Amino acid sequence: MPGEEILVVEDNPINSQLVEALLKRCGYTVKIAADAEIALDLLKEYHPALILMDIQLPGMDGLQLTKLLKHNPQTQNILILALTAYAMQGDQEKILEAGCDGYMTKPFDTRALPLKIAEMIDSISK
Numbered sequence: 001m002p003g004e005e006i007l008v009v010e011d012n013p014i015n016s017q018l019v020e021a022l023l024k025r026c027g028y029t030v031k032i033a034a035d036a037e038i039a040l041d042l043l044k045e046y047h048p049a050l051i052l053m054d055i056q057l058p059g060m061d062g063l064q065l066t067k068l069l070k071h072n073p074q075t076q077n078i079l080i081l082a083l084t085a086y087a088m089q090g091d092q093e094k095i096l097e098a099g100c101d102g103y104m105t106k107p108f109d110t111r112a113l114p115l116k117i118a119e120m121i122d123s124i125s126k
Contacts, residue, residue: 004121005029005048009039009065010083011057015106019052026114036060043075049121055084055095063098070099079120083108
């Protein structure tokens with residue numbers, strides 16, 4: 001739903017800018033974290049409806065961060081959509097087993113991403 005808060009955890013500045021522009025155009029409020037440590041810092045005071053999670057991050061990767069967030073009572077209910085270049089057989093299962101609530105591959109369809117996000121956010125309001 002427009003107006004919802006979304007955290008984008010993405011180390012590639014071009015990807016971050018593209019996703020941020022796309023989501024803001026759809027009416028979402030967006031914050032960017034370039035790595036897991038910045039995301040964890042933001043999440044101390046910030047509770048978005050959804051996190052767009054890159055899996056390949058410097059330092060702690062997106063799967064490790066997802067596991068941490070899903071085991072923390074303060075963040076376990078935040079939806080996490082993996083947005084990743086990992087598209088080999090078994091990657092989706094591994095990503096979902098880590099705790100991600102959804103999965104999309106890069107490069108992503110700029111029409112499909114907002115639809116997937118809206119679908120996921122709508123699911124928590126029901």
